[in-house]
Amino acid sequence: MSVDNQFSRSEDFHAILLGVLILLAGLIIYFITGYREINEAQTQYIEDLETSAKVNPEFKSVEWYEAYDHLQAIQGSKNAVGTFLKNLTDKPGSWKSNPLASMQLSAGEADQISRSSSEAYQKTQEEIATLKEEARQAEQRAAEVGFSDGTKNGLAIKAIADWRNAMGKSAGIEKKFKTKSYSRWLFLLLLFGFLSLLFGFAHLRMGVKFVTFLKGFAFVFFIGTVSHWLAGQSTIKDLGIGYAAWAIVLGLLISNTVGVGDTIKSALSTELYIKTGLVILGAEILMSKVLAIGLPGIFVAWVVTPIVLITTYWFGQRVLKIGSKTLNMTISADMSVCGVSAAVATAAACKATKEELTLAVGLSMVFTSIMMVVLPMVINGLGMPEVLGGAWIGGTIDATGAVVAAGAFLGDAALNVAATIKMIQNILIGVIAFGVAIYFTRMGAGSGEKVGAGEIWRRFPKFVLGFIGASILFSIIYALLNSHMAYSLLDHGVIGGFTSRLRGWLFCLAFVSIGLSTNFKELKSHFTGGKPFILYICGQAFNLMLTLLMAYIMFYLVFPEITESI
Numbered sequence: 001m002s003v004d005n006q007f008s009r010s011e012d013f014h015a016i017l018l019g020v021l022i023l024l025a026g027l028i029i030y031f032i033t034g035y036r037e038i039n040e041a042q043t044q045y046i047e048d049l050e051t052s053a054k055v056n057p058e059f060k061s062v063e064w065y066e067a068y069d070h071l072q073a074i075q076g077s078k079n080a081v082g083t084f085l086k087n088l089t090d091k092p093g094s095w096k097s098n099p100l101a102s103m104q105l106s107a108g109e110a111d112q113i114s115r116s117s118s119e120a121y122q123k124t125q126e127e128i129a130t131l132k133e134e135a136r137q138a139e140q141r142a143a144e145v146g147f148s149d150g151t152k153n154g155l156a157i158k159a160i161a162d163w164r165n166a167m168g169k170s171a172g173i174e175k176k177f178k179t180k181s182y183s184r185w186l187f188l189l190l191l192f193g194f195l196s197l198l199f200g201f202a203h204l205r206m207g208v209k210f211v212t213f214l215k216g217f218a219f220v221f222f223i224g225t226v227s228h229w230l231a232g233q234s235t236i237k238d239l240g241i242g243y244a245a246w247a248i249v250l251g252l253l254i255s256n257t258v259g260v261g262d263t264i265k266s267a268l269s270t271e272l273y274i275k276t277g278l279v280i281l282g283a284e285i286l287m288s289k290v291l292a293i294g295l296p297g298i299f300v301a302w303v304v305t306p307i308v309l310i311t312t313y314w315f316g317q318r319v320l321k322i323g324s325k326t327l328n329m330t331i332s333a334d335m336s337v338c339g340v341s342a343a344v345a346t347a348a349a350c351k352a353t354k355e356e357l358t359l360a361v362g363l364s365m366v367f368t369s370i371m372m373v374v375l376p377m378v379i380n381g382l383g384m385p386e387v388l389g390g391a392w393i394g395g396t397i398d399a400t401g402a403v404v405a406a407g408a409f410l411g412d413a414a415l416n417v418a419a420t421i422k423m424i425q426n427i428l429i430g431v432i433a434f435g436v437a438i439y440f441t442r443m444g445a446g447s448g449e450k451v452g453a454g455e456i457w458r459r460f461p462k463f464v465l466g467f468i469g470a471s472i473l474f475s476i477i478y479a480l481l482n483s484h485m486a487y488s489l490l491d492h493g494v495i496g497g498f499t500s501r502l503r504g505w506l507f508c509l510a511f512v513s514i515g516l517s518t519n520f521k522e523l524k525s526h527f528t529g530g531k532p533f534i535l536y537i538c539g540q541a542f543n544l545m546l547t548l549l550m551a552y553i554m555f556y557l558v559f560p561e562i563t564e565s566i
Contacts, residue, residue: 007462011272014202016466019279021198022502023470026494027477029085034076038488045070046484058147059157062136065164071484076493087187088194089501091228094237102232103188107181114179121177124170131163191505192221199272208266216267220516223250224508243504244408244511248373251515260516270513274401275463277506278419280499282470285416286478293420296554296562300395301425304543304550308336309432312539320531326352329440330360331532333432335367335539338398338422342429349437363536364398369518371540372402376409387563390414391551394421396544401510408507413566423464 007013048067055061060068077086092102101109138159142152196214203213227246230236254260260268285293309332316328330352334343343364347357375397379389390413393406400422407418474495478486490496555563 009206010462011206011269011275012462012466014205015272015275015279015463016469018198018202018276019282019466019470022276022280023283023473023494023499026085026498029081030076030489030493030498033081034079034489034493035485037079038074038076038485041074042071042484042488045074046482056139056143056147058142058153060160061139062132062160062163065160072487074488075497076489077497082493082497085498086501087182087184088191089498089505090184090187091243091501091504092184092225092232093182094232094234096234099229102229103185104183105179105181110179110181114177117173117176120173121170124166124173128163128166128170131159131166135159135163188225192218195221195505195509199267199269202272203266203269212263212266216264219264220267220509220512223247223254223512223516224505226250227508227512242408243508244405245373247508247511248405248515251512252369252518252520253515255516255519256521259519264516268513268517270401270510270517273506273510273513274404275466277503277510278400278404278423279463279466279470280503280506281416281419282467283474284495284500285420285471287471287475293417293562293566294424296551296559297391297394297417297421297424299554300391300547300551301421302428304395304547305336305425305428306432308539308543308546309333311542312336312535315538316531316535320535322531322535324352324356326350326440327356327359327532328535329436330356331363331535332539333436334360334364334398335536336543337428337432338400338426342398342432346433346436349433350440359532363532365518367536367540368398368402369514371397372406376406379410385556385563386411386414387417387555387566388548388551390417391421391555392544392548394418395425395547395551396540397422400426401514404507405511405514417566423467426464 045067049064049071052061052064052067056064076082093105095101135156138152138156142149142156145152147153196217199217200210200213204210224243224247227243227250230246231241231243312332312335313329316322316332317325322328326347329350330343330347333346336342337346343357343360346352347360352360375393376389379392384392389410390407393410393414394403394417397403397406400419403418403422404415407415474490478490481489
């Protein structure tokens, strides 16, 4: 089979294909159904903003905020098509004592919730109206002297801030007062059908029968739905236990008790789900942010990684005196770069045996499973900033899927930083493999052979190109649209109303697959003593310390302005 044909049937190819199709479909649908309507609705309010700014250049007036609020309310996800897509990609809702409330709320129940908050809502509205009038009066007094009196300007600014704060505090009560009935059963079924067709097509091209995949995917999707449902319980939600944790834990419980059959295994495509989700994530991370995070991220990924790789290899040879140099190198690359992908590429470059590769991969899976749960807990326990925690996760946890899972525990900022740094690090796979092949050939350390540009391309994680392409495309679109249109049509349309929500489902399916694919009985032997185990422990400890130090220096000492903008 040719190299091109191999790529066209690979997970990376299908991740890029599916991710691009989803993003393009979102763009086409929202632009066709929403652009003209949004543009017409925004025109008058944009003029009001500009007029208000000219009349009162000293501070944002009441009229400015009124126009701004109207613009914020114009969202692509609120028209008929946008509402359908938002419902299609919705997850089970919150619930307290009635599990069915997460899936369905009758008109009578919605009306009861609204009536229970009616008195509080009316009270907050009266308070807001009073504060708004006081803000208007304070602003008028400042206007009478041409906004030249600093004291009166300050009083007006404070009065307007009080009014805005009251509006912010009332948002929860207003949402409760405007509770509407819903039923998510049909939309979940439609979402299952949509994802089944997309990924069933991909698996069919990769050699898995559609019916076989469909049966397995039904189980994976069900566990994913249960994970969202459990995460929506109010007490659990308050504890911060999200869908990612439930997806992994439920998968681990099943795989390590009753086991997972071959039919279900056919749908456990962790890398395909996560890579497709990451291609979609590219649309949410503009190139300006990628380049910004890339500055400190390059130091975290491209400086730390080679240092850890070389030091770990030296430690294994000189201190632990591991007999097999190929095993030593494979474990070092696995631990320092990005887990299984780096181990496979490096093992091929230095001609490690199948048993050595299996040992390295086993160690990686064990420690990845532990770190993706423990590291976020440590970060939260230390009160570490989200950006620093994300950088630490992205530079140390081996697998891309596990990085995303761990980042999701901390929040969106940590997820974006972690995923971006991991992708920057992933670029090193081909470079490291090429360097290892040259080293083993020239030093006579093994039976390695020279690797050309074609082999580097084969080993390169190509889904990263989809991520970068999506980021470039949406960066251009953002630049072509004015900020208000971008907010309404992209932030609260294509992305906020469709693709980011779909990405959440794909990540959930990936986390379920991680859990269902991990069997501790099969990996138990890797917990036993021995030099490979000690090598991994020592190397990862060094990696954790050096990555945290470099991340802190880069994100908080050298580039603090980048950190503030994330």
